[in-house]
Amino acid sequence: MTKLAVVRENPHVIDGSASGDLDLKCDVCVVGTGAGGAVTASVLAEAGLDVVMIEEGGYWSAADFTMREKDTTPRLYQEGGTRATKDLAMTILQGRAVGGGTVVNWTTCFRTPEDVVQTWHDEHDVKGFAYADLVPHYEAIEKRLVVAKVDESTLNQNNRKLFDGCKKMGWAADTLRRNVYACMQTGFCGLGCPVNAKRSMLVTLIPDAIDAGARLVFHARADRFVTLGNAVTKLEGSLLDSEGIAPTRKKFTVTAKRFVTSGGAINSPALLLRSGIADDGRVGARTFLHPVIGSAAIYDEDIIPYRGAPQSAASHHFAHRGGDVGFFLEAVPWYPSLTAGAAPTFGAEHLAFMKRVDKTATHIAIAIDGFHDDVPGGRVTLRESGAPLVDYPIPQRLWDAFRFAQKRLAEAQFAGGAKEVATLHDPPSRMKSPADIDRVIDAASYDVGRVPVFTAHQMGGCAMGDDASRSVVRSEDLRHHRLENLYVIDGSVFPTSLGVNPQESIYGLSRLMATRLAARR
Amino acid sequence: MNRRTFLKRGLAGGAVLLLGGGGLALIPTKEQGAPTRALAVLGARSFQVLVAIAKRVAPPSADAVKISEGVDSLLRRAPVEVQRDFNKLLGLFENALPGLLFDGRVLPFTRLSPESQDAVLAHWRDSRLTIRRTGYHALRRICLAVAYADESLWPAVGYSPPPVGAFTPMAYDDSKMGVSS
Numbered sequence: 001m002t003k004l005a006v007v008r009e010n011p012h013v014i015d016g017s018a019s020g021d022l023d024l025k026c027d028v029c030v031v032g033t034g035a036g037g038a039v040t041a042s043v044l045a046e047a048g049l050d051v052v053m054i055e056e057g058g059y060w061s062a063a064d065f066t067m068r069e070k071d072t073t074p075r076l077y078q079e080g081g082t083r084a085t086k087d088l089a090m091t092i093l094q095g096r097a098v099g100g101g102t103v104v105n106w107t108t109c110f111r112t113p114e115d116v117v118q119t120w121h122d123e124h125d126v127k128g129f130a131y132a133d134l135v136p137h138y139e140a141i142e143k144r145l146v147v148a149k150v151d152e153s154t155l156n157q158n159n160r161k162l163f164d165g166c167k168k169m170g171w172a173a174d175t176l177r178r179n180v181y182a183c184m185q186t187g188f189c190g191l192g193c194p195v196n197a198k199r200s201m202l203v204t205l206i207p208d209a210i211d212a213g214a215r216l217v218f219h220a221r222a223d224r225f226v227t228l229g230n231a232v233t234k235l236e237g238s239l240l241d242s243e244g245i246a247p248t249r250k251k252f253t254v255t256a257k258r259f260v261t262s263g264g265a266i267n268s269p270a271l272l273l274r275s276g277i278a279d280d281g282r283v284g285a286r287t288f289l290h291p292v293i294g295s296a297a298i299y300d301e302d303i304i305p306y307r308g309a310p311q312s313a314a315s316h317h318f319a320h321r322g323g324d325v326g327f328f329l330e331a332v333p334w335y336p337s338l339t340a341g342a343a344p345t346f347g348a349e350h351l352a353f354m355k356r357v358d359k360t361a362t363h364i365a366i367a368i369d370g371f372h373d374d375v376p377g378g379r380v381t382l383r384e385s386g387a388p389l390v391d392y393p394i395p396q397r398l399w400d401a402f403r404f405a406q407k408r409l410a411e412a413q414f415a416g417g418a419k420e421v422a423t424l425h426d427p428p429s430r431m432k433s434p435a436d437i438d439r440v441i442d443a444a445s446y447d448v449g450r451v452p453v454f455t456a457h458q459m460g461g462c463a464m465g466d467d468a469s470r471s472v473v474r475s476e477d478l479r480h481h482r483l484e485n486l487y488v489i490d491g492s493v494f495p496t497s498l499g500v501n502p503q504e505s506i507y508g509l510s511r512l513m514a515t516r517l518a519a520r521r
Numbered sequence: 522m523n524r525r526t527f528l529k530r531g532l533a534g535g536a537v538l539l540l541g542g543g544g545l546a547l548i549p550t551k552e553q554g555a556p557t558r559a560l561a562v563l564g565a566r567s568f569q570v571l572v573a574i575a576k577r578v579a580p581p582s583a584d585a586v587k588i589s590e591g592v593d594s595l596l597r598r599a600p601v602e603v604q605r606d607f608n609k610l611l612g613l614f615e616n617a618l619p620g621l622l623f624d625g626r627v628l629p630f631t632r633l634s635p636e637s638q639d640a641v642l643a644h645w646r647d648s649r650l651t652i653r654r655t656g657y658h659a660l661r662r663i664c665l666a667v668a669y670a671d672e673s674l675w676p677a678v679g680y681s682p683p684p685v686g687a688f689t690p691m692a693y694d695d696s697k698m699g700v701s702s
Contacts, residue, residue, distance in 0.1 A: 066685045067685065068670075068672070069670045074594075079603070080597075081595075082596070082598065082599050082663065087651065087655065088656075088658065184688060186683065186688060188682075194690065195689070195690050196690045196691045197691065245598055306682060336674070336675060337666045337667070337670040339669070340665040340666055340669035341662040341663070341665055343665070346661050346665070347578060347639060350578070351677075355678045357679055357680055387600035387602070389600075389602075426646055426658070448651050448655060449658055
């Protein structure tokens with residue numbers, strides 16, 4: 001099997017920053033190398049098709065993953081980690097590299113909940129597959145990525161506090177399944193695994209695809225598909241400098257029989273829009289973000305929230321709340337730059353907050369958007385420059401869910417032994433005991449710019465479905481309803497959010513659809 | 522600020538504007554520290570305003586010029602529209618005229634005392650206007666995120682990650698992992 005150093009020097013891997021104009025021809029061009037693109041490219045290449053992968057980000061590897069945000073965050077996240085929604089209410093954490101979000105995610109693996117697939121079938125005209133069709137693909141991916149359930153004894157303190165707190169409240173909680181092998185518990189999954197223990201696309205299916213003959217061009221930005229009648233004739237793009245920032249003025253084109261966009265839930269709709277494919281406003285609509293709020297708790301004992309697997313326990317106890325928006329609870333690691341931006345206030349008060357790192361555990365509530373009529377998600381549009389802009393007005397019902405969730409987070413934290421709990425409001429709302437929770441949280445303001453909201457899960461924007469008036473691609477094969485050789489294979493096809501961390505949902509669906517595509521060559 | 526004060530200041534500001542108070546917008550920015558290299562995104566004035574903000578937002582031991590250079594460098598990765606808006610935001614933050622309208626100050630931000638600067642930051646944070654609150658957070662967050670990316674601040678908060686190179690990456694040879702692919 002290929003080693004990364006070999007892959008990078010493979011003649012099939014082209015660094016766009018060092019290349020002249022490129023004019024490539026292939027059977028299938030795959031744009032994006034994250035969870036959707038890497039799976040698709042490897043399946044198609046292994047089936048004998050000539051595949052070209054296009055990636056805007058850089059080809060970084062373990063040696064570049066220094067556990068330092070300064071070296072990694074700007075390179076590995078969209079817009080250097082500064083991407084936000086239009087009204088700046090929400091910070092968008094989204095990967096950008098060879099391997100996409102899988103390079104920087106926190107390794108949590110869930111199959112798509114069966115009831116979510118059923119909802120798609122019943123309410124969104126997704127008739128092209130059933131949950132049972134996905135199962136063998138989940139199994140194959142789990143084997144390839146060595147997905148295994150975390151043993152409770154290995155939880156770090158950050159996750160232990162959440163797990164114990166939820167159990168004491170009588171809520172369902174469980175350890176998570178992670179895609180790691182021989183994990184050394186460095187704690188830095190979010191900055192790229194420094195030891196290659198994380199079985200991301202970077203070290204698994206991208207090398208597989210290249211082994212099978214696929215080509216990869218990185219530092220290459222897909223600008224637009226050129227269409228003629230009901231077909232895409234070619235992809236046009238710009239090559240970028242060695243930091244993936246500015247165009248080098250060199251261009252590339254890819255001519256292919258089929259085109260797959262796997263840029264993820266923000267960049268795939270943006271690429272279609274730049275190509276003039278708007279489908280009467282359906283492209284970019286219903287973008288779901290699993291919006292997140294946080295709660296910081298101080299304990300007597302050491303937490304050291306940057307050591308050990310950052311995410312290893314969760315509670316889905318509040319995922320189904322009927323008419324109210326559901327959410328799930330997880331832990332997040334403490335990285336200094338990430339935390340400093342999220343921590344409230346400024347100056348001396350901010351410094352005091354930062355100084356309690358060793359005793360602080362931060363837990364989050366992740367809202368499950370897209371299942372209620374008045375929580376319709378956001379919309380991806382284009383800025384004048386062609387870059388994507390995500391407009392996600394947070395509806396009142398979501399703020400209401402945040403207020404409810406904030407109370408549950410505090411309850412779990414106190415039940416787990418917290419001495420003090422603070423929201424991330426600016427200034428923070430502080431609680432000394434469970435008796436304070438209702439009074440303090442009821443008095444807090446839930447509004448734009450009052451409390452920070454984050455997203456690390458981007459979904460939707462190119463919905464699948466069999467009613468062409470409500471969706472962008474067909475559910476049987478994720479082919480565009482009109483363009484006969486254009487496919488969208490990534491998290492943007494989900495008609496709702498998932499209620500679980502998305503990577504495995506994208507792997508499973510992509511593998512099913514790529515297998516079907518390979519069979520139709 | 523309650524609604525009445527807000528309106529009163531709005532009216533006062535309007536009067537000042539009519540009387541040629543636009544001159545307030547022309548009070549020059551006070552030099553805070555020169556950049557050590559060419560700037561990619563921030564205008565010269567924006568940079569000075571950002572240095573003044575970084576001095577109040579980040580810990581005293583942090584180097585505000587270095588933070589502002591880091592912000593300039595990071596913003597190269599943002600869309601040009603975001604770069605433009607960030608410069609505009611810094612101009613608005615500095616400008617004494619809106620300062621008079623909303624914060625009751627007659628000097629640009631860079632010419633205020635540290636205490637008054639903190640009060641301006643708090644005014645923006647607590648404003649009824651969404652764009653002032655989100656503007657405050659945009660400025661605050663990027664300064665703090667860049668500041669704490671620098672290891673010089675870590676000992677003071679007790680953050681001690683493993684040294685760079687503490688771990689040797691495994692070769693991901695699947696045959697050694699007992700994984701059949």
